[in-house]
Amino acid sequence: MILDDFVQFDANGLYCKYGGFYIDPVQPVEKAVISHAHADHAVAGNREVWCTVGTQAFMLFRYTKNAAKIFNVAVYRQQFNICGVAITFIPAGHMLGSAQVLMEYQGTTYLYTGDFKLQADATCEPLEWVKADVLITESTFANPATQHPDPVLEISKLNDIKINILLGAYGLGKSQRLIRLINDHAPQKAVLVHHRIMPLNLVYEKAGYALGKYQLYNRKLMKNQQEYVYIVPPFTFDSYIRATGVKRLFASGWKNLQVNSQDTLYISDHADWNDILEMIKQVQPTQIWTLHGDGKHLREHFNDTLFVKLLN
CATH class of the missing domain: 3.40.50 (Rossmann fold)
Incomplete structure (x- = not known):
């Protein structure tokens, strides 16, 4: 059974009350699962952090002793447990160490994509597909008008x-x-x-x-x-x-x-509209929850064929 309140936003960020942890909190918290090391996802000062080895390396470089009091480093596809929620990091293809966060609780799976991309990138682990009941996807560029060039x-x-x-x-x-x-x-x-x-x-x-x-x-x-x-x-x-x-x-x-009308350099590390649709196709979720952007276009696109909830 899908729990409608499995994750919810509060003043500190996205909170999973069933596991007692935050995902990419915006303020320091007791328990934080960090998808990747960009500063808008990985803040300093958390007491206990779960992340990949790449994310830990960048957090330690940037924040030194304030990175976290306790680091729990997990390799991709190696399951760990936080207060009854089973968690697995899946490569997200966004940057070195970036991870999707696959969570399983009471027989239901929830996949938080974090920032992700499908484009080839020789400087990080390529995105991998995994199926889930609920897809919690970033929607930074979730607009049919947005298509990133090669x-x-x-x-x-x-x-x-x-x-x-x-x-x-x-x-x-x-x-x-x-x-x-x-x-x-x-x-x-x-x-x-x-x-x-x-x-x-x-x-x-x-x-x-x-x-x-x-x-x-x-x-x-x-x-x-x-x-x-x-x-x-x-x-x-x-x-x-x-x-x-x-x-x-x-x-x-x-x-x-883009600062010149004559010359542009559109190189994005996020998924565009077609990439998000491909993610949905591969994950095969029963529900889609959107965050980090506007999910209204996905709701309109799927209409009554797939439930879409806007988390923020």
């Missing part, structure tokens, strides 16, 4: 830009994916990275994910050649708004973050 075609646009490029990207996950894509599909470009991105790259490489060639940014380098791509985090990108002699691009699935 990232290889997008990154190949850099080949036609003959001046140095200032490329804005989130430091964790997106930057590492871009480094690998540039090495694979725009190999004549030399990749420079901001000093805050460099230690994150080392975590990837320690985990066995080769990113290809890159080096720490040096101002003198970009003055002498025209084939550099300098990858910087958002705060640095914004501070260079008046930069001259470079093409400014921001790699994102959000249209409002």
Whole structure:
């Protein structure tokens, strides 16, 4: 039997009262199951955390001693138990260490996707399918009008830009994916990275994910050649708004973050409309619960054929 209140939002985030834990809480809590290490899903200060080894590595790097008092690290597809709720981490394909959270309680399965993507990504574990009675899915881009382009075609646009490029990207996950894509599909470009991105790259490489060639940014380098791509985090990108002699691009699935009318770089690490429909097809849920976005389009799409509940 599906429990309508199996997970609910409160001031601290998404709470499973049957297991006494939060999933990706927005405030520090006693027990937290963390799907991945992006800051909007993994906050500091939780007392006890369950996560993958990749997520732990990034949390420890970012938060040091404040990451959590107790870490419980589980490998993918290895079941563990929190107060009677059986939990299994399933690869989500979003970034290194990202996991879907499969929960089983009283014979019913609930799958929290976390952030996920279906597109190929050589810098993280690929998404895996699992069936569940209830699919609790992110709906960041759950709109029929949203279809993400092929990232290889997008990154190949850099080949036609003959001046140095200032490329804005989130430091964790997106930057590492871009480094690998540039090495694979725009190999004549030399990749420079901001000093805050460099230690994150080392975590990837320690985990066995080769990113290809890159080096720490040096101002003198970009003055002498025209084939550099300098990858910087958002705060640095914004501070260079008046930069001259470079093409400014921001790699994102959000249209409002594209800064040039002539050149765009739509590379998203989230599922688009068709990907979410494929997730539903593969999971074969009886019910869909949406969060982290607007689920109204899914409700309209399935109408009376599949129950859709909007959690937020």
